[in-house]
Amino acid sequence: MSSVTVAATDGSGQFDAYVVEPVKTPAGAVVVIQEIFGVNDSMRHTACQIADLGFIAVVPDLFWRLQPGVNLTDKTDAEWKQAFDLMNRFDQDKGIEDLKATLALARTLPGSNGKAGTIGYCLGGRLAFMMATRSDADVNIAYYGVGIDGLLSDLPKVHKKLLIHIAAQDKFVLPEAQAKITAATNGNPDIETHIYQNADHAFARVGGVHWHGLSAAIANGRSAEALAAALG
DSSP: OEEEEEEOTTSSOEEEEEEEOOSSSSEEEEEEEOBTTBSOHHHHHHHHHHHHTTOEEEEEOTTTTTOTTOBOOSSSHHHHHHHHHHHHHOOHHHHHHHHHHHHHHHHHSTTEEEEEEEEEETHHHHHHHHHHHHSOOSEEEEESOTTGGGSGGGGGGOOSEEEEEEETTOSSSOHHHHHHHHHHHTTOTTEEEEEETTOOTTTTOTTOTTOOHHHHHHHHHHHHHHHHHHHO
16 A cells, blocks of 8 residues: 555646555556545545455545545534535536546556556546546446436447446435436446445445445446456
8 A cells, every 4th residue: 555646737736646556467557536535444445445356546635626635434424514515615627637647647557557447436436427428547437426317418428338336225316317327328338337226325335324235245246347357
């Protein structure tokens, strides 16, 4: 485990990214996109899981323009309030540019085979979908991304593998939105959409209040297959 520094492409500064390397290299790189709680302990644990699968995991601090080093949990009302405040002030377009910079750096890290993709959760799930339409990532995986139903007009821009995981009980992605996403992606050979019937939002958040082990295991297995196919 280490960290790297990524230069913002707009010249406004630089930010840190947490890195976990696999046992064997060369390997593909996975840019792990944070939730609204920052690069917290849960995200770091997720990065370790991805490295255990055989990939270089890179987790950029996307809130660096607002507050570097955010490390919140979903356990207290105060932390939720702070997390939502950060999310509401977060510039998603700037975040995408920072993710593109991270992706480019990830391709050149020591031990990288030059291939790189993204995997994101909650806010990060939305951003992973946006990376599928705005970047050259080799694969993109979105877990319970919020507001994806409002981005469906960009689907013709998806040309690499996109995997979408949806929680059926998600209060932030209501059944109508789920139906829109499913209908819009059905039959697209580049996109897989899966709905987990007994799961709530953040069912795969390690240590989270809505952790659902079975749904997480199935979704993570599908993600591992997609990463292996795209990144080697």
